[in-house]
Amino acid sequence: MFRAVDRVAAAMAANATGGISPTALWLAYSDWLVHLSRSPGKQAELVIKAWLKTGRLAAYALRRALTDDETPNCIEPLPGDSRFRAEAWQEPPFSLWYQAFLVTQQWWHNATHDVPGVSPHHENVVSFSTRQVLDVFSPSNCIFTNPEVINRALQTGGRSFVDGFQRFLDEFSRNLNGEPPPGTDKFRVGKDVAVTPGKVVYRNHLIELIQYAPSTGSVHPEPLLIVPAWIMKFYILDLSPENSLIRYLVGQGFSVFCISWRNVTAADRNLGLDDYRRLGVMAALGAIGAIVPDSKIHGIGYCLGGTLLSIAAAAMAHVADERLASITLLAAQTDFSEPGELELFIDHSQLESLEGLMWQRGYLPAFHMAGAFQLLRSNDLIWSRMLRHYLMGEAPAVNDLIAWNADATRLPYRMHSEYLRSLFLNSDLAAGRYVVDEHPVAIQNIRAPIFAVGTEWDHIAPWPSVYKIHYLSDTDVTFVLTSGGHNAGIVSEPGHLGRHYWFAHTMAEDPCLHADRWSERAEFREGSWWPAWVEWLEARSSRERVPPPAMGAPGRGLPVLADAPGTYVYQR
Template sequence: MAIRRGDINDVSGFDSKDVDSGYFSVTALDNVFKANMAHVTGGISPAGLMSLYFTWASHLAMSPGKQVRLIEKMLRKIVKMHRVSPVLLQNQSKPCITPLPQDNRFSDVGWQQWPYNYIYQNFLFTQQWWHNATTDIDGLSEADERSISFIARQILDRYSPSNNPLLNPEVMKATIEQGGANLVSGLQNFLKDMDQYSAGRSPEGADDYIPGKTVAITPGKVVFRNHIMELIQYSPVTDQVYPEPILIVPAWIMKYYILDLSPENSLVKYLVENGHTVFMISWFNPTTADRDLGMDNYREQGVMAALDAISKIFPKQQVHATGYCLGGTLLSIAAATMARDGDDRLKSMTHFAAQVDFSEAGELMIFTNESEVSYLEKMMWDQGVLDGSQMAGAFQILRSNDLIWSRIVHHYMLGEKESINDLMAWNLDLTRMPYKMHSQYLRELFLDNNFASGHYLVNDKPIAIRDISVPIFSVGTEKDHVAPWRSVYKLHLLSDSEAVTFVLTSGGHNAGIVSEPGHKHRHYRVATETKQDRYVDPDSWIQNNNAVEGSWWPEWHQWLEKHSGEKIAAQPIDDSLCEAPGTYVNQK
C-alpha cells in the first residue's frame, strides 16, 4: 500500500488491527528508507543487483563445463595476444579482433600504433570474454542473462582505455601538440558545466531554441485546455484541405514540439503544407500535487477530450489519430476502448516508435523487474513525480558510450566545445511524470504486459488490440533503444486491422522520426499486410523489402491521402484561447 509523504498521522484506509500492530509505521518506515536510498543509488535497486549477481554466480558455479570453456577461451586469448605482440610492436599486424559496428571508440588512427594497438585489442578480448561469461549459461533465464550481460558491459565501458587520457592516443596527441591547452579547456568546460548544473541553467546554446520563438513556430492556436493538456490547432496554409483532421498524441515524458522543431524539419509544417488539418496535444508538466493522476486520466482528459473538442469543430468527421512513443501506446488503449464501446470516430491510426506488446521491449526491460519497479515506486512516492533528469539518466545508460563516455573524452579531455542543435535542445527540455501514472505504466504494461494479453481494464472491463479494425500505419526505427523495432513490429501479431502498413526507417528513436525530405543519409523500408496475408517474421520482412533512399514522410502523406476523402475548402480557426505554442509547453 502506497503511503504519501507527510501522511504519517493519517490512518484512513487501514484496518484497526493494522494500526494496532504497527503495520502503518513499519510500511511508512520501509517507504522512507527506500526512497532516500533511491536518491543515493540513482533509482537502481541494490537488492535487485545483488540478487541478479548471485543468480548468475550460482548458475555459473553449477556449470563446470561452462567454466572449462571460459578458462580455455581465456588461455587461447592470452596465447594469441602473446603471439601477435611482436608484430603489433612493428605496427604491421591487422587487428585480431575488431570493434562492433556501432563502437567508434577506437576509430582514430592512433589506436593502430604501438602500444595503443596492444591495449585496445586486449580490452576487446576482455570484453568478448565477459560477454561469453555472462551468456549461454544453463538455467539462467533470458531476462537475467540480458541484465547481467548489460551490467558487465557497463562496468567494462567505464574502464575502457579510451576513457583514460594516458591510454588514449587521440588525447595524448592533442596534449603534446597543444602543450596541455586541451586539458585546460576541458577543465574550463567541466567547471562551466558544474556551475550550470548547480544553478539549474541549461547548457550554453540551448537558450537559442525557445518554443514559440525559434522552435515550435508553426502558426496555430490553442482551441481547448484542461488540467492535463492544451489542444493546438494549426492554421491552414492551403486553400483546399483533406476533410479528416489529424490528431497527434505525443509522449508526455518530453515536450510535444519534437514534431514541430525548426521550420526545415517540422513534421507539423510538412503536413499543413500538404493540405492536412493538424491538431496536437501539448501535455502539462505535472508537479507533486498531481501524484494521483493515472493512465485513465491521461486517456480521458487527454485523448478523449481532444477527440471531443475536434468533433465540436468538425462535426461528423472522422479523425486520423497518431501517437508517438508512449503517446502511441495511450492512443492504442483509447482506440481499443472506443472499438469496444462502439465509438467510430477514428478513420485510421498511426504509430511512431510505439509499442503495444512489451514482452520484448529491449534493454529497458533491464530496469523493469519487480525489485526495480518496487524500488522506483518508493522514490516516486517520496517525490510525487518521476523527475525528467532521472528518466533521461536511464536512457543515457542505454547508450553510455555515445551519450556519456564519448562526451567526457571530447568535452573534458580534448577540450572541444559542444554545439547544440534544435533536437539536442528539445532533449534537454525535461518533463516529469506523476507517481500513479508511471507506476501503472511500469506494472500493467511493462511488467505484466496486460494490454497485449487482454488483461488491461478500462472501466472495469478488458480491452483488446484486435478490436481495432481501422487501417494502421506503424513506424519503427532501426537503432531504437527505447522502442526496439522488432517489438513495434509485433503489432502485426495482435491487430485485426484490415491492413497494417509498416515502415522501418534509419535512425534512432527521435532522429528516425524527425526525418524530413532532403535529410542526407536517410532510407526506409515499407510493406503492407492485409488480413489475407500470412505473417512474416521481422528478419524475413527485412530481406523481402529493399531499402528506399530518402524520407518516409512522403510515404505517410500518400497513405493518409489514400485513406482520406476529397479535399474541401479550408476553414480559418474561429475560437481560441491563445496563440500556439500555448502556455503548457513553457512550464518548468
C-alpha cells in the same frame, strides 16, 4: 500504515542509490555466480577461451614488435563501437592496449552469457552491468592511454585540458542551478523552434490542444490529431521550420491538431494512466469534433503517446465509437514482452525502489528517465561526450534536437507506476487484460487501418517490438522501418541526406510474418518516409478537399485561448 512504512524505507534507500535497487543487482549476480559455480563445463570453456585469447593477443604483440608491416588486428570492435577508429590507435603501444581491452571485453561477454540455469533477465542484467564497469576502464577514457587526447594536448600546449576543465565546471554549475546546457539558448521555444503558426483552442488540467493554421487554400476533410509522449515536450515534432513534421503536414493540406501535455508537479501525483486517456486523447477528440463536425479523424501517436492512442482506440472499438479514420504509431509499443535493454531497469525489485522514490516526491524526476536512456548507449551518450568535451576541450555541438532533449518533463507517481506494472511488466494490453471503464480492451477489436513506424537503431522502442502490432491487430497494417534512432528516425524530413526505409503493406487476411521474414521481403526505398506516409493518409481520406475549418469553435465553447505553442510547453 505498514505499507507506508515500507514506502518510506524504499524512498530512503532509493535516494541513497539514485533509484537503483541494489537488491535487483545482488539477485542477478547471485543467480549468475551460483549457476556458474555449479557448471564445470562452462568453467572449463572459459579457462580455455582465456588461454586462447591470451595466446592470440601475445602473438599479435610479437608480430607488431618484430615487423614494420601492417599486422592484422586479432579482434575488431563491435559494430557501432567507434572509440578506436582514429589512425592513432593503430600505433603501438596504443594498438596493444585497445586490443587487450577488446579481448577482455569479449571474454566477459562469454562469461556472462549461456551459463546453464541463469534466468534470461538476470543474464541480461549481469551482462549489461559488467559491460558498464568494463567501459569505465576502457583505454579511450584515460588521459594517459588515449592517443587522441595526448595528441590534442600536445597540439594545444595543454590548453585542451584547461578548456575541458572550464567546461566541466560550467556544466556542473548549470546542473546545480537547474539551467539548460550552453548553446541551447539559440533554440528558443516559440522563437526558433515550435514556430508553426496556430492557436490553442482547448485547455484542461492536463493538456492544451493546438490547432495549426492552414497554409493551403483547401484541406482534406479529415483532420489529424497528434498525441505525443508526455515524457517529452511535444515540439519534437515541430522543431526548426525545415525539419518540422507538423509544418510538413500542414503544407500537404491537412488540418493538424496536436496535444501539448502539462509538465506535472507533486500536486499531480494521483493522475493515472486513464486520466491521460480521458483528459488527453478523448478530450482532444471531442474538441476536434466540435471544430470539424461530422468528420472522422486520423490519430497519430508517438512513443508512449502511441501506446495511449492504441488503448483509447481499443476502448473506442469496444463501444463501437468509429471516429478514428486511421491510426499511425510512431516508434510506439503495444506489446512490452520484449522491450529491449530498457527492461534491464524494470523488474519487481527495481520497480519497488523506483516507486519509493516517486511516492516521496510525487513524480519521477526528468533526470532519472534521461539517465536510463543514456546508459543504454553509454559509449555514445556518456563516455564519448566526456572524452570530447572534457579531455579534448572540444565545444559541444548544439542543434535543435539536442536543445529539445534538454527540455525535460516529469512523470506523475501513479501514472508511471501503472504504466510500468500493467503495461511493461505484465503486458496487460497485449494480453487483453487492460481495463478501461471496467471492461478489458483488446487491440484485436480495432478496425481502423494502422501505419506503424519503427527505427533501425531505437534503444527505447526496438523495432521488432514495435512490429508486434502485426501479431495483435486484426486490420490492415502498413509497416515502415526507417534509418535512424528513436528521435532522429522520426524527424526525417525529405532532403535529409543518408535516409532510407523499408516499406510493406499487410492486409488483415494476409498471413502474419515474423519480423525477420518481413524485413527480407519489404521494399527498400531511399529518402524520407514522410511522403509515403502522406500518400497513405491521402488514400484513406475523402477525395474532395474542403475549405479549412475555422480556428476554434467559439459558438461551441471552444474560443481561441492563446497563440501556439501555448503555455504548457513553457512549464519547467
